[in-house]
Structures are given as structure tokens and as C-alpha cells.
Amino acid sequence: MKDISGLNHPIYSESEKNQSKLIPQLLKEGEAGLETLMDWMISLGKESDNLALGQAYQTLYLDKNRRTQEFLASNFPHGVVSLKSEHNVDYRPLQELLAQQDFQRADIVTLQKLCELAGSAAIERKWIYFTEVESFPIEDLLTLDKLWLMHSEGKFGFSVQRRIWLSVGKDFSKLWTKIGWKAGNSWTRYPKEFTWDLTAPKGHLPLSNQLRGVRVIDAIFAHPAWSQTN
Structure with a gap:
């Protein structure tokens, strides 16, 4: 035996x-x-x-x-990630959705948490400016990233997207294709054309560029948080 x-x-x-x-x-x-x-x-x-x-x-x-x-x-009353936050943001709702593998709702809550980090104006408008990203605490961005990593077998997260972006020479057009946000000249349509489970391409989630443009995701990739993980 x-x-x-x-x-x-x-x-x-x-x-x-x-x-x-x-x-x-x-x-x-x-x-x-x-x-x-x-x-x-x-x-x-x-x-x-x-x-x-x-x-x-x-x-x-x-x-x-x-x-x-x-x-x-x-x-593990709060999961396998310490929900650290310099701004006292409550990440438990996100942790629960990710534990349930409800990636679509988790993506929505991730944006809500980013808005909380950006401040009251972002909360009211429900999206963030790229200029607000640099003020995000390292601790909070790493918490968000680790939640996605740990609940996706390492497939999803800002750091995953960033590594892929670096691997294609910081070419965003190549990144979009690699992570399934664009096919040829056609953008993946939200929400039905996105894949909300672990069969998705690596880096598919979260939707950190808010579906269009590069300024927010570029600011996230430039954040000093990643100097602690490389």
C-alpha cells in the first residue's frame, strides 16, 4: 500500500x-x-x-x-491570500468570487476595488484615469494580483499580463492577440466573447485596460509593485 x-x-x-x-x-x-x-x-x-x-x-x-x-x-478563514491593504480596502468580496470561480463578477469587482484605490471621483465615475494608477499602494496592487494568481492556477493577473507584454517586446498589439483580447482587426466583444473560466488564454483576465486603449494598462505595468516580484 x-x-x-x-x-x-x-x-x-x-x-x-x-x-x-x-x-x-x-x-x-x-x-x-x-x-x-x-x-x-x-x-x-x-x-x-x-x-x-x-x-x-x-x-x-x-x-x-x-x-x-x-x-x-x-x-484559512479569509482564503490563502493575506488581504493586505494600505487604504483599508475590503478584498473579501473579491476573494469569495474568485474562490467560486466566478471570474466575470470578480473582474467587475476588481475594477470597483481599483476605483476605491483611486478615490471618490473614480468611485463615482466607475472607472480610473491612468494618472491615478501611480498613487496605488504597492501592497494593494500585489494583493489584487495574488488573489487572481492563486485562484487561477497562475493563469490570470496583472503580473501575468505584464510578463507576456515584456516577452513580446512591449508591443501592445501583440499582447492583445496573445491574451485573447483581439483577433486580427476585431476586438473581443464584452462580455460574451470573453472566456470566463480557466480554458481562457494565459493573461486573459482581469480586463485591466478597461476594454480599450493602452494608457491604464501601461500605467499598471509601470507601477513599482512589480520591482518586488521580479
């Missing part, structure tokens, strides 16, 4: 990519596998950047089993 107990299990020592593959295998092992998975999650803690932790949390969150829900409520 395969040993799936304690620190002997490979999930403690494997790469992040292989850990992700082990999660569904553990859940097939019944109670012993679930115990190992939960112990491993606790060992990482919610400060971890491990994307496999996000996947594990996601799996248990959607399971709706009483045991798993009690475990999450006790050990």
Missing part, C-alpha cells in the same frame, strides 16, 4: 507543478489522503506563494463537504 502519511508523502518535497498533480490523487485516497493534504496546506500557511496551495484551497472550497468547510473556516 502506498504510504500517504505525514512528511513521507511526496507532496512535501515535489516541485510546485508536481504538487498540483498530486492533489487530485490524494483526494482519491479517502480520509488518509485528505488528512495529508490538509496537513500540507497548514505547513505552507496563507503567506505562501505556492500556486498548488491555491489549487488545494479551491478544490476543498468547491467541495462543500462539511469536514473540508470546517477545516477551511478554521485554518
Whole structure:
């Protein structure tokens, strides 16, 4: 019989990519596998950047089993991301939508949170000026980004979009195609033509350019927050 107990299990020592593959295998092992998975999650803690932790949390969150829900409520009451905010912005609604994989509503709430960071004028107009982005606290932008990263298996987030943009020589027209916002000369139409699940191209979400133009997304990519993650 395969040993799936304690620190002997490979999930403690494997790469992040292989850990992700082990999660569904553990859940097939019944109670012993679930115990190992939960112990491993606790060992990482919610400060971890491990994307496999996000996947594990996601799996248990959607399971709706009483045991798993009690475990999450006790050990990860606010998810696997510390919801830090210099401006006291409440990111719990966004965390809940992302945990539910409701990416369309999460995208709307992300813009609302960006407006909160920009101030009362942006909240009233419901969109942001590129000039307001530079005043966003590093802590808040990183919180938003990590929420998207951890709940998308690393597929979505500002930092993902930025890396793709850098990989295509900062060419926005190439970026739009890469992340599925444009096909040929045709812009992807909101909301029906966007893909609101994990089958989307990498970097597809969130819609940080507010559907048109480059000034806001360019300002986000220029933010000093990313100097802490590169």
C-alpha cells in the first residue's frame, strides 16, 4: 500500500507543478489522503506563494463537504491570500468570487476595488484615469494580483499580463492577440466573447485596460509593485 502519511508523502518535497498533480490523487485516497493534504496546506500557511496551495484551497472550497468547510473556516478563514491593504480596502468580496470561480463578477469587482484605490471621483465615475494608477499602494496592487494568481492556477493577473507584454517586446498589439483580447482587426466583444473560466488564454483576465486603449494598462505595468516580484 502506498504510504500517504505525514512528511513521507511526496507532496512535501515535489516541485510546485508536481504538487498540483498530486492533489487530485490524494483526494482519491479517502480520509488518509485528505488528512495529508490538509496537513500540507497548514505547513505552507496563507503567506505562501505556492500556486498548488491555491489549487488545494479551491478544490476543498468547491467541495462543500462539511469536514473540508470546517477545516477551511478554521485554518484559512479569509482564503490563502493575506488581504493586505494600505487604504483599508475590503478584498473579501473579491476573494469569495474568485474562490467560486466566478471570474466575470470578480473582474467587475476588481475594477470597483481599483476605483476605491483611486478615490471618490473614480468611485463615482466607475472607472480610473491612468494618472491615478501611480498613487496605488504597492501592497494593494500585489494583493489584487495574488488573489487572481492563486485562484487561477497562475493563469490570470496583472503580473501575468505584464510578463507576456515584456516577452513580446512591449508591443501592445501583440499582447492583445496573445491574451485573447483581439483577433486580427476585431476586438473581443464584452462580455460574451470573453472566456470566463480557466480554458481562457494565459493573461486573459482581469480586463485591466478597461476594454480599450493602452494608457491604464501601461500605467499598471509601470507601477513599482512589480520591482518586488521580479
